[in-house]
Amino acid sequence: MKEEKIVQDLLAKDFHPKNVYFVACGGSLLAQYPAFYLIQREGKGIDAQMITSNEFVHATPKALDENSIAVFCSLSGTPETMVATEVAKNAGAITIAYCHDPNANMSKIADYHVPFNTIFNPETKYMESNAAPILKLAFEILSAFDGYEYLNDANAAFDMLQDVVNEAVRYIEPRAQEFARSHKDDKIIVPLAGGPALGVGYGFSICSLMEMQWVHAPLINTGEFFHGPFEIVDRTTPFVLFMSDGRNRSNDERAKKFLDEYADRVTVLDAKELYINQFPASVCEFFNHFVFDAAQRRLLSALGDIRKHDPMTRRYMWHVEY
């Protein structure tokens, strides 16, 4: 069921959420970050939490009840996320499962099931995958239940999303090749991201680099950079800075200014150069995730090519029990 229909259905049932839980693992968790960030910062009477599935199962928040919405995401129906869906269902929460597989147990257990396609398939559009529809759900929830005023602008942004992302990909392509050439032999690459881009920075770290290239990638929040971790900056360590547009930009710019002075190997992904400002200004910040996601996928792909390390190569997943 589509997001606006789900929210209409909840309105018809006279349901009013007090909080929304975003629950998943790994890449499916980071896909929920834009929606979590939107509600965490813009919700007046609705709270949001984002928790990895197994922690949600074992140390379930006591505030989870029949006034909660719990959103779950998994491509194939990850066992931990399936159990998490059951936990929320048993607590009386409204459960919404984003899952590719309609036969996965989490799809069947949840009150609402939204199928999606993997963004790893180059044919998949962002609105057919997970992160964009879940963000749309968050906009619909805030609009219906919390007086949020920019839903129309958000919908306009979703309408142009694929075109903007396509432009971002065209822009980044030659830079991705250059990135791959200069980072071919690195065993560690340090991503920096903050605010609306923290989720995609996390994905670049744990999925693209650690999982898919076996490259160590200690993610640093740009808001935390100067409170400890910047001491590792030197002339040889490579950094990738996600410079977002919006209210967090000054944090990202401050990190850039420092890296410009004290580091020699810095790749800047600037949302402004990735066409972010085509989105309506009122909601622009919440779309940073997507232009960065498209860009970092090109970095990953180019890096995989030059290292002759296919991003789908695993040493443990699909091969051993764990």
Add this chain to the structure above:
Amino acid sequence: MKEEKIVQDLLAKDFHPKNVYFVACGGSLLAQYPAFYLIQREGKGIDAQMITSNEFVHATPKALDENSIAVFCSLSGTPETMVATEVAKNAGAITIAYCHDPNANMSKIADYHVPFNTIFNPETKYMESNAAPILKLAFEILSAFDGYEYLNDANAAFDMLQDVVNEAVRYIEPRAQEFARSHKDDKIIVPLAGGPALGVGYGFSICSLMEMQWVHAPLINTGEFFHGPFEIVDRTTPFVLFMSDGRNRSNDERAKKFLDEYADRVTVLDAKELYINQFPASVCEFFNHFVFDAAQRRLLSALGDIRKHDPMTRRYMWHVEY
């Protein structure tokens, strides 16, 4: 003013919080994690968020209002945290500043000021520093306003905290020397932690290793380990696993089982060996932070000695503008 007094004062004013924001930077932010985790998981009608100061300033949550408590922490009155205190004060929230310096602006602005001593001074007891009193504040808030039933047990735990920590330190000392010898030349060390130990894992990563030893330290949440980052496991990379006691232990144990099979350089800090079970069972989980904090400080200190890298040595902080 002490925590129970603050909460009595709020009760006398007929104040009832709907949410608590924990706001700080770096080491002072991680010191708030146990309190955040307690309210996030145990609060029924009170929500918690933990946000780095500059993000709180620039993208302030709209739910921050006169029904909020905002807790700030800084040793010396970090400028970003001072501004964050102003933001919360202007929004009408109850503001509580944990700050060593009574003359720092944040101490003067806040409705309540609690002084503390740095835990880096070996004379300082945990109850005189920041993390334990802030956790006590969280227990008092839940007890006074949310029907939390184990405040007496928590107080008993605080009473024995220093003795337990001292035992943990005695236990870890020879192991810390061994850790230092075998990690003397490592440029990267990977910490794993989850649930109630995520904050101290973050501190070991960004403060102890990155800031104080200039060693790269990509923190992995044990609940996320198998959803991507475990692909970097090999026979040469060193890991430090914080194995907590409580509801998250099965996640930590699962990580240990995998590392036992596929990694050769694993240091396990087990809360059970660090005397965690001396605390009352009802609240034991929320005290993992402190035995781990004491233990990781011994690892840091031994590592600094053997590397001849004093933990107070900085290349940027105190030396350059940023």
